[in-house]
Amino acid sequence: MTEIDLKTQTIAVLGGTGPQGRGLARRFAQAGLNVVIGSRGSEKAEATAAELAEATGGTVSGADNATAAAQGDIVLVVVPWDGHGELVASLAGQLAGKIVVDCVNPLGFDKQGAYALAVEEGSATQQAAALLPESRVVGAFHNVSAVLLENPEVTDLGTDVLVLGDDREATDTVQALADTIPGVRGIYGGRLRNAHQVEALTANLISMNRRYKAHAGVRITDV
Amino acid sequence: MTEIDLKTQTIAVLGGTGPQGRGLARRFAQAGLNVVIGSRGSEKAEATAAELAEATGGTVSGADNATAAAQGDIVLVVVPWDGHGELVASLAGQLAGKIVVDCVNPLGFDKQGAYALAVEEGSATQQAAALLPESRVVGAFHNVSAVLLENPEVTDLGTDVLVLGDDREATDTVQALADTIPGVRGIYGGRLRNAHQVEALTANLISMNRRYKAHAGVRITDV
Numbered sequence: 001m002t003e004i005d006l007k008t009q010t011i012a013v014l015g016g017t018g019p020q021g022r023g024l025a026r027r028f029a030q031a032g033l034n035v036v037i038g039s040r041g042s043e044k045a046e047a048t049a050a051e052l053a054e055a056t057g058g059t060v061s062g063a064d065n066a067t068a069a070a071q072g073d074i075v076l077v078v079v080p081w082d083g084h085g086e087l088v089a090s091l092a093g094q095l096a097g098k099i100v101v102d103c104v105n106p107l108g109f110d111k112q113g114a115y116a117l118a119v120e121e122g123s124a125t126q127q128a129a130a131l132l133p134e135s136r137v138v139g140a141f142h143n144v145s146a147v148l149l150e151n152p153e154v155t156d157l158g159t160d161v162l163v164l165g166d167d168r169e170a171t172d173t174v175q176a177l178a179d180t181i182p183g184v185r186g187i188y189g190g191r192l193r194n195a196h197q198v199e200a201l202t203a204n205l206i207s208m209n210r211r212y213k214a215h216a217g218v219r220i221t222d223v
Numbered sequence: 224m225t226e227i228d229l230k231t232q233t234i235a236v237l238g239g240t241g242p243q244g245r246g247l248a249r250r251f252a253q254a255g256l257n258v259v260i261g262s263r264g265s266e267k268a269e270a271t272a273a274e275l276a277e278a279t280g281g282t283v284s285g286a287d288n289a290t291a292a293a294q295g296d297i298v299l300v301v302v303p304w305d306g307h308g309e310l311v312a313s314l315a316g317q318l319a320g321k322i323v324v325d326c327v328n329p330l331g332f333d334k335q336g337a338y339a340l341a342v343e344e345g346s347a348t349q350q351a352a353a354l355l356p357e358s359r360v361v362g363a364f365h366n367v368s369a370v371l372l373e374n375p376e377v378t379d380l381g382t383d384v385l386v387l388g389d390d391r392e393a394t395d396t397v398q399a400l401a402d403t404i405p406g407v408r409g410i411y412g413g414r415l416r417n418a419h420q421v422e423a424l425t426a427n428l429i430s431m432n433r434r435y436k437a438h439a440g441v442r443i444t445d446v
Contacts, residue, residue, distance in 0.1 A: 190430035207413035
């Protein structure tokens, strides 16, 4: 199986006006990919898209999430966990046949910091897979610092992206998408059934950020 | 709070005749720490201890798990998940007042590889904490390759050990214990409630080992 040529694809980032989605969109635009940002309201998406196009010199447009999902060939879901299932289910038609990359971390927060939430389907990625039987659902980009993604002075993120999925062509393609970010390696991280712990690990990274005053990320050694 | 001086401590490794326990015991002995290996039968533990003492020039003795638990000041639990709760509960007396380091990964295996098992208490480490209310339970050493630990030619493991716990002095001490292994950094990884995903991540590392023919480990970046 061969990778899909990313230059011929439109990359949609649903929830692209939040820090994580905006940071990913920025990096993909910088890499010369065709990006469309989705948001609940098209005006906010258009404003963010204009900013990113200006900042990167890349091709970025904005639309409401449904329009962005329809326009994208590869669609990233970078929305808050609260409302994730509803949004994904509502876009099943637009997302059919496409690679859908779930980037969502189901976390709770209290005085002691972040913790992983239990998800009935096992993980956000598996929830998306259950709701999108006609899409090719992959999990990725869970552990990458939004602060680093959004900082134009960071020219080497120095981190790996674990890509989870059961469809080899889809995971290969998303690994290649991760590789377009400077200093990032896309690494196959296992099947969908092992997505939960990668999502949940973000709670640990948040604990480390607090303890070490860092923007912690993950590198896989010996790979 | 200050770290405990490791040179004055006996490090017990329950399940120290399996690859992971044996590998950790080897590295601690090499670092000049006083090590006692525990196993179900004392003879097997004594034989492994003699091998490691010979190989490392260090101080290693062997005993049944209960005796090793009684002798240890810091006690690592490196037993199979199947039987973990029973063993830990049976040693509550010997382990009272001590730092107990749970290293166990509750995983299942099938044709598609490894996957995380659901644990009623949340994680193996939390199960140990529930069964050992008078001990100071920490989780650590989940993601370190036994193959690398056991290979005397590997003089730099090049990996981090995430240390999980709610007792700062105990996690500091276990971080220092991890630091005695060449090329390993002990890093605070969060509270006990976030131990599950670190244990479960071993399933992902096993998937990566298979895909990349590697002994995958984890480095935390920006820390």
